[in-house]
Amino acid sequence: MARRGSEYRRKHFVEKIDKKAQEEREIVEKPYKAVLYHDEGYIDDFYNLSIEDAGWAYQQLAKSAKDDSEDACKLDEVLAAAGLKVAEHDGRFLHKQEVLTIRMDFYGTIDRIKDGLRERELSSYYRHLITNPLKKRPKSVQYDFETSPSWKLFSRFQSFRRIEKNLRAYLIKNKIDPQILGLMTPRDFSDLVVQSFQKDDNEQKITFETDITVRNEFVRDLAQKQGDQMADMLLKQGLDERYVASMINMMHRYGKYNSAKLVITEKNFTSRVLSELKKAEKALFAEISAEEFSKLKTEERNKLKTLFVEISRANAQKFKAGDVIPQTLIDAAIDADRGKLLLARYEDGTPLNGIDFPSFEVHHKHAVSDAGSLRNVAHVNYKKNFCLVRADIHTLFIHRCDKVRQRGQTKSYAKRLEFVDPNTAFMIGLRPDERMSFDFEKSKRTKRQTLDDRYNVSYEECMRQLALNQAAYDREHNKKAFDAKEDLQRYKSFRRLKKAHKMSLKAHTR
């Protein structure tokens, strides 16, 4: 027995050694497997991975954690090391129109509906009334937006409440029947915003946000309050200080964070920059003196004049190579779209290109599809619910579970990643010193929050009211005669029919 036992032990030992060697070979090929195979030190293994590999480690662990409690613990530990945890879906799913409205508020833009699709996308009431103006111009007070069920869905957001006056002005100017407000669908309102804000018919993406967008405001405020700390964190990652200074400056001034549009400027004068500035002073003087200059917009003229003053001042100060470039000169050059004058270059003369450096994205800490669990869906676009994340971490790690599934499948969203610290506002890596917290509201209710909550409504209730309004309009115009009960019944049947039609279409296409 003793002989058999030792043979067994030796065999087992050899198998164990072989397995270990095999695992190490696999780790060399796929570094993320270190997190899966090692029983100790796997957090350090995780920190040493690239973002893409860390994503694979997370995905594999999440898969095995379903059947293996040890892996489930490991997953929790690994995620906690990155300041994250798994959160289950909570609350009602939003209607797609609500998601689209949150999207419009976030980006401050609306896409134009293609001409050929207007009939399909817009209601017949809207199409009829918008193209058949009244003979007499209605008074402003006749346009009561508060009675419009669809507008109530938009007015939950500050950005839309701000443009109500623009929409009213458009309707008055074009003598549109005030009844239109009670009959318009949310899609019709999107089109009205496009019609009111478009500069020309070729514009495809219309910017309606007259002020700074919610996401840009968040980034601007964060950079203004924590810019130095953010810069230090980026510098610790070994990034070029000129990129870091230019990126933080762009965030600080405009709340922008896309590296593809970043102009990276020198921080210190170089002989090349000094000679460019000398040439630029003469060229700008000629430009400002020319007749064409008066044809520019006042804003553009002022920017060029400011830049001219800054360049003249810099040239007069006789800076030498190595001296720090005044921030006012950098800002004036960027504002006047002449950042190229100060372009940062490598030693061989090649300019630094923004796309070679990390970009950022604004992440919704509270999942948009879970916004139904909030007191008001508009809260999902609040600064306290945003986090500025390096784009690769955002897509390859935090949103790792987002999936495109077979067409026609029902909603299947089950879980997502959430920050352990709800105040996490900036994340550039998985290590603790690569994320930063900031409490935007310090637990105080903001004026905007109070106003938003006053406009809180239910989507279902608004759509029910819209159906009733449309039926009443039909009745008034002798198209159809229904009593109120039938109106409601019609609305319910319409939804059932629409659903059945959709299902049959899907079945048919399969």
Added chain:
Amino acid sequence: MMDFVQILKENGYIPQNTPFTKKDVIESQKELVKKGYPFLPLEFIGFLKSYNGLRGEDSAVLGIAPKDKSLDIIVFNEIHNESDDMVILGYDEFCFLVYDEQQKDYLLVDRETGDELESFSADGLPEALNSILHY
């Protein structure tokens, strides 16, 4: 499509000079099919000739072996695509832009729920790209 490329140029996005070779395209198409995804539509490949992997504001269009590895269309689909008749072409904070080979149309699909948010016809790639890319 040229109009859309022009819009991007006007908005400060500089097109690439040598985005990829024909061989890259063939290899990527093969790789996609091997992984169970459909071929990329030709019009989309045409767009990639100007912008192969492009980052907008909180949005991006994927590319064939692009400089920014996190925009690689094959890796991205491997991570986020569980369908076999659609291929992801881009994304924003809310949705994926996908091409459905069976229906020959482009869709905006909710990233979190898989819901279809918008659809564009077979010739609607410029509108679809315009919708997903925030510039």
